[in-house]
Amino acid sequence: MQDHGNGSTPNGDKKxxxxxxxxxxxxxxxxxxxxxxxxxxxIVRADPSCAKLAHQRLHDVIMEHGVDDLVDTDDARAQxxxxxxxxxxxxxxxxxxxxxERPIDYIVRYFHAAAAKGEExxxxxxxxxxxxxxxxxxxxxxxxxxxASKPVYAIDGCxxxxxxxxxxxxxxxxxxDKMLGVHIEGELCPxxxxxxxxxxxxxxxxxxxxxxxxxxxxRRGIGVVPPVDPNNQDTSVLIGSEDISKLDLYSEGDxxxxxxxxAFNVGNRGMTEFIEVFKNETEYLHTIITATQxxxxxxxxxxxTVYVDTxxxxxxxxxxxxxxxGDHTNEAILDRIVVIKVPYNLRLSEEVKIYRKLLxxxxxxxxxAPHTLEVASMFAILSRLEPxxxxxxxxxxxxxxxxxxxxxxxxxxxxxxxxKEASPNEGMDGISTRFIMKALDNTLANRPEGINPINVxxxxxxxxxxxxxxxxxxxxxxxxxxxxxxxxYLSIVEKEITRAFVYSFEEQADTLFQNYLDHAEAYVNKxxxxxxxxxxxxxxxxxxxxxxxxxxxxxxxAADGFRQEVMAYLWAASRRGKKVTHHSYEPLKEAxxxxxxxxxxxxxxxxxxxxxxxxxxxxxxxxxxxxxxERGYNEHSAEMVLRYAANNLWKD
Numbered sequence: 001m002q003d004h005g006n007g008s009t010p011n012g013d014k015k016x017x018x019x020x021x022x023x024x025x026x027x028x029x030x031x032x033x034x035x036x037x038x039x040x041x042x043i044v045r046a047d048p049s050c051a052k053l054a055h056q057r058l059h060d061v062i063m064e065h066g067v068d069d070l071v072d073t074d075d076a077r078a079q080x081x082x083x084x085x086x087x088x089x090x091x092x093x094x095x096x097x098x099x100x101e102r103p104i105d106y107i108v109r110y111f112h113a114a115a116a117k118g119e120e121x122x123x124x125x126x127x128x129x130x131x132x133x134x135x136x137x138x139x140x141x142x143x144x145x146x147x148a149s150k151p152v153y154a155i156d157g158c159x160x161x162x163x164x165x166x167x168x169x170x171x172x173x174x175x176x177d178k179m180l181g182v183h184i185e186g187e188l189c190p191x192x193x194x195x196x197x198x199x200x201x202x203x204x205x206x207x208x209x210x211x212x213x214x215x216x217x218x219r220r221g222i223g224v225v226p227p228v229d230p231n232n233q234d235t236s237v238l239i240g241s242e243d244i245s246k247l248d249l250y251s252e253g254d255x256x257x258x259x260x261x262x263a264f265n266v267g268n269r270g271m272t273e274f275i276e277v278f279k280n281e282t283e284y285l286h287t288i289i290t291a292t293q294x295x296x297x298x299x300x301x302x303x304x305t306v307y308v309d310t311x312x313x314x315x316x317x318x319x320x321x322x323x324x325x326g327d328h329t330n331e332a333i334l335d336r337i338v339v340i341k342v343p344y345n346l347r348l349s350e351e352v353k354i355y356r357k358l359l360x361x362x363x364x365x366x367x368x369a370p371h372t373l374e375v376a377s378m379f380a381i382l383s384r385l386e387p388x389x390x391x392x393x394x395x396x397x398x399x400x401x402x403x404x405x406x407x408x409x410x411x412x413x414x415x416x417x418x419x420k421e422a423s424p425n426e427g428m429d430g431i432s433t434r435f436i437m438k439a440l441d442n443t444l445a446n447r448p449e450g451i452n453p454i455n456v457x458x459x460x461x462x463x464x465x466x467x468x469x470x471x472x473x474x475x476x477x478x479x480x481x482x483x484x485x486x487x488x489y490l491s492i493v494e495k496e497i498t499r500a501f502v503y504s505f506e507e508q509a510d511t512l513f514q515n516y517l518d519h520a521e522a523y524v525n526k527x528x529x530x531x532x533x534x535x536x537x538x539x540x541x542x543x544x545x546x547x548x549x550x551x552x553x554x555x556x557x558a559a560d561g562f563r564q565e566v567m568a569y570l571w572a573a574s575r576r577g578k579k580v581t582h583h584s585y586e587p588l589k590e591a592x593x594x595x596x597x598x599x600x601x602x603x604x605x606x607x608x609x610x611x612x613x614x615x616x617x618x619x620x621x622x623x624x625x626x627x628x629x630e631r632g633y634n635e636h637s638a639e640m641v642l643r644y645a646a647n648n649l650w651k652d
Contacts, residue, residue: 065091077402099345132432223267343427367450384430513582
């Protein structure tokens with residue numbers, strides 16, 4: 001018998017397939033409840049949430065996955081970005097969306113208010129943002145959440161899967177409200193009203209009730225309206241139509257001719273999505289006003305109105321939105337819209353997560369060298385940032401990502417929130433995630449040996465040169481790629497090579513750090529340093545202290561103040577119970593790492609640039625390759641990075 005490699009056999013697999021199918025069928029059968037309105041009333045009395053409205057249902061779908069607060073975490077970067085601002089992270093969105101915590105928080109607040117039947121329950125949720133920012137993906141996530149949620153109880157045979165409580169006559173509803181603990185809202189659709197009288201003789205308690213699952217593709221509880229041809233904006237797409245073939249059998253006013261299959265009919269009990277909504281003519285959008293404000297839409301033909309319970313979610317790019325908003329004749333619709341901007345992500349670490357997620361879903365299996373996604377992400381974010389007189393764009397990028405930026409031995413005191421407040425439209429323009437993914441895909445497709453920051457940057461340069469951009473924008477993007485990113489990657493490469501070259505880099509950095517502390521403490525307190533080997537007490541070594549401090553331009557009289565700052569900062573950190581390492585104080589960390597880099601730089605330069613290496617140099621070069629491979633490179637990318645450093649970093 002053939003071995004399938006995991007100990008399984010064809011018969012064994014067949015049995016597991018069968019068990020999986022049967023268990024799924026059993027689970028679905030358990031959900032396939034059937035009964036009458038009378039049975040349903042008992043269910044509602046035991047669990048009033050069964051009769052929840054659409055906005056409440058969507059809010060519950062989101063909240064079932066849990067919520068965390070960023071300020072409650074130990075994420076120092078997040079705390080530097082958001083400070084003490086309360087920013088929620090929702091489990092429902094957490095693993096699919098990165099760097100747009102605020103827009104997601106606003107979306108959840110909308111559903112919370114709408115679920116409480118506030119004014120938002122009668123307003124449209126409108127997501128505005130640039131292409132590729134995640135608007136459609138956010139809506140799709142809500143739709144998948146509905147599809148995975150518990151099916152709803154509905155009148156059997158109703159084309160709109162409507163709430164069975166609509167069968168309760170108006171004059172009895174107040175009494176039923178008290179008995180059930182719910183407020184009955186809504187009216188029967190014309191089709192169910194006709195059936196109640198004709199099929200059941202008005203005995204509403206006998207009307208059958210079933211459970212109906214949500215399905216976008218099955219058009220159950222999720223309606224979708226694509227942009228409509230402006231020359232043929234037929235509202236039947238929204239409200240359904242009359243079946244012409246039945247007009248020979250029934251009169252025009254007979255509900256049996258109705259075909260309630262419009263997006264609002266389909267979206268009843270769930271949500272209705274409008275794609276690129278403002279591409280439609282204003283007259284076409286007026287149906288939205290009654291659907292959201294009055295919860296009624298006109299029935300096709302001469303059949304009055306139809307009650308709809310649906311969360312209307314629309315999205316559009318900013319250009320279409322500005323055009324629509326600028327027309328004063330659209331005020332009635334604008335007054336019924338809750339606008340939430342969904343900008344591009346502006347946090348480097350979050351942008352990297354986006355591409356890592358997308359690549360994991362692809363079939364590419366080529367090697368991706370360290371910092372490849374980081375460099376590609378840098379370009380995306382730099383293109384989205386607005387210049388400020390307070391700092392350069394690379395510094396702004398780091399501050400937005402929660403980094404501590406050091407200049408001349410001092411941590412840059414710029415607040416991320418203040419920078420964003422000065423550029424309120426930041427993130428609404430720039431390079432999209434789709435552009436970066438195309439660059440990564442193209443490079444992966446052309447380089448089976450693997451990709452690295454060098455060839456990905458080359459791909460992006462070529463794509464920008466060939467793209468349909470204005471001259472000014474093309475020039476700006478090329479400067480970011482060929483100058484800003486080139487310099488930044490050289491800095492990254494130098495650190496990478498040094499860390500690979502210096503044996504036990506972290507250990508040596510911590511040793512250097514402890515040595516600096518001993519001598520700085522003795523200098524500040526005017527005491528002596530005890531030699532750990534001989535026990536001899538020595539004067540603090542000012543030459544050694546200066547050799548570290550000059551790496552970050554701390555010279556002359558500034559040295560005394562810096563040493564005092566270091567001791568005060570680390571003393572305060574140790575009092576708070578924090579472990580003190582060379583990473584603890586950013587300015588000193590940078591100085592120590594640069595000190596190690598300077599000691600290794602010359603040897604690295606000689607080894608990487610040598611065209612003909614002697615035996616000793618060859619051995620050290622091979623050790624360097626092995627060290628880079630241990631750091632995540634493959635042999636090809638390691639050699640390419642070293643050649644790049646030799647040609648660009650240490651020019652003679």
